Amino acid sequence: MATHINGSWELGAKMTALVVDDDSINQTIHHRLLEQLGIENQVARNGKEAIDIHCSGKKFDLILMDRDMPIMNGIEATRKLRAMGIRSMIAGVSTRCVKQEIQEFMEAGLDDYQEKPLTSAKIISILRKIHHSGSISY
Amino acid sequence: MLGWGVDRLRADMSRLLAILFHQGVLDEQFLQLQQLQDESSPNFVSEVVNIYFHESEKLLRNLRGLLLDREFSDYKKMGIHLNQFMGSSSSIGANRVRNVCVAFRAASEQNNRAGCLRALELLEHEYCYLKNKLHELFQMEQQRVLAAGARYPLQQQQQH
Numbered sequence: 001m002a003t004h005i006n007g008s009w010e011l012g013a014k015m016t017a018l019v020v021d022d023d024s025i026n027q028t029i030h031h032r033l034l035e036q037l038g039i040e041n042q043v044a045r046n047g048k049e050a051i052d053i054h055c056s057g058k059k060f061d062l063i064l065m066d067r068d069m070p071i072m073n074g075i076e077a078t079r080k081l082r083a084m085g086i087r088s089m090i091a092g093v094s095t096r097c098v099k100q101e102i103q104e105f106m107e108a109g110l111d112d113y114q115e116k117p118l119t120s121a122k123i124i125s126i127l128r129k130i131h132h133s134g135s136i137s138y
Numbered sequence: 139m140l141g142w143g144v145d146r147l148r149a150d151m152s153r154l155l156a157i158l159f160h161q162g163v164l165d166e167q168f169l170q171l172q173q174l175q176d177e178s179s180p181n182f183v184s185e186v187v188n189i190y191f192h193e194s195e196k197l198l199r200n201l202r203g204l205l206l207d208r209e210f211s212d213y214k215k216m217g218i219h220l221n222q223f224m225g226s227s228s229s230i231g232a233n234r235v236r237n238v239c240v241a242f243r244a245a246s247e248q249n250n251r252a253g254c255l256r257a258l259e260l261l262e263h264e265y266c267y268l269k270n271k272l273h274e275l276f277q278m279e280q281q282r283v284l285a286a287g288a289r290y291p292l293q294q295q296q297q298h
Contacts, residue, residue, distance in 0.1 A: 025189050025226045032174045032182060068221065095225045117167050117229045 015127075016059075017041040020050040020077065021066040021093070026116070030064055030093075033123055046070055047077025054081060060088050061130060064118070067094035067105055075108045082109035091126045093118060147282040154275055161234075163268055168231030184276050190230050194265060197223045201258055205251070216246045216254070223261075235264050 017039050019030045027043045034041040039062070044050040046069040063081070067074040078090055091112040092105045102113055112129055114122045158164045175182040197219050204216055220243045227236035238261045245253030 023193075023222065023226060023229075025186060025193065025229050028186050028189060029171070029174070029229055032179065036174055036176075095221065095228060116225060117170070117231075119167075119170050120173070 015039045015061045017062040017064065018044060018050060018053065018058075018060040019064050020044045020047065020069070020074065021064070022046050022069040023066070026066065026093075026118075030118055033118060033120055034064075037120065037123060037127075047072030047074060047080070050077050051080055051084075054084060054086060059086075062126065063088050063090045065090055065092050065110070067092060067096060067101075075105055078105070078108040078110060089126065089130045144282055144285045147278050147285060151275060151278045151282070154271065154278070158271055162237075163232070163234050163271065165231045165233040167228065171230060184279075187230060187272055187276075190226055190232070191269060193226055194223065194235075198258075198262060198265065201261075205255055205258055210251070213246050213249055217243060220246060232268055235261065235268055238264050 015038070017034050019027060019034070019041055021027050021030065021043070022045055027045075031041055031043055041060075042053075044053055047065075048071045050063070050065070051072070065074040065078055069077075072080075074092060074094070078092070081088075081090065089111045090109065091114055092102075092110040093114050093116055094102075094105065095116045096102065096105075097115055106113055112126050114126065155164070171183050171186060200219050201216065201223075204210055204212060204219075220239050224236055224239040224243070227233075227239060238257060242254060242257035242261060245257050
């Protein structure tokens with residue numbers, strides 16, 4: 001289990017995350033959820049912005065990827081990030097609960113999928129997977 | 139006297155919230171929002187809810203605009219608006235509004251215009267009720283904060 005101590009997790013360095021979501025309510029809530037867990041994070045409004053942020057050289061331990069977004073959706077963005085060699089934990093987040101739609105999103109390269117709305121408990125379950133897999137983007 | 143006012147307001151707020159949970163107007167996601175509010179983000183709930191109000195009113199206008207158009211046939215566009223409304227309602231714990239969106243989306247998927255119009259009326263009604271109740275709650279919260287400040291003016295000065 002990952003331990004939260006003074007804004008850091010057991011892995012040592014302060015964790016970073018990218019919230020990718022076109023909805024301003026979800027952006028605000030997810031940003032605050034991560035902030036309260038001591039995770040430094042920023043927001044991208046769609047998949048293309050997420051790609052551009054990575055092209056600028058930034059890397060994150062965790063990416064929360066919404067499925068349905070304008071310009072570039074979460075499925076396409078996830079595929080592109082993996083093709084770029086990004087190995088961060090990518091957790092898909094969506095209101096969709098149809099098995100096939102979730103499967104399609106997972107196959108794009110997700111490590112995890114959580115149904116909205118996100119809660120602290122759901123984020124902690126994602127973070128435990130990072131700890132267990134030992135995967136960090138650096 | 140002032141202490142009694144603060145306590146009474148707190149009790150009134152708890153009672154209103156209990157009613158809203160009991161009626162199914164709000165669900166546990168609203169509690170999650172409250173947990174995200176603290177000294178570093180003291181107005182978090184009202185800020186998020188105000189964004190929700192602003193976005194919802196745009197969506198309701200769009201939905202009404204689509205349905206009142208005689209030539210209307212773009213159920214796909216309607217579905218997109220409804221998905222957004224469902225998602226944001228879920229995110230703040232607006233349970234009844236979300237449920238009406240689900241029924242509305244079902245009517246839209248069947249290209250049932252009459253069903254969509256009925257659902258829109260119900261959605262507007264539920265949204266209005268939610269908005270009025272949350273405004274009531276935030277007003278009580280503001281009064282409670284003011285009353286607490288009047289009760290402990292020295293503490294307030296020391297903090298500044």
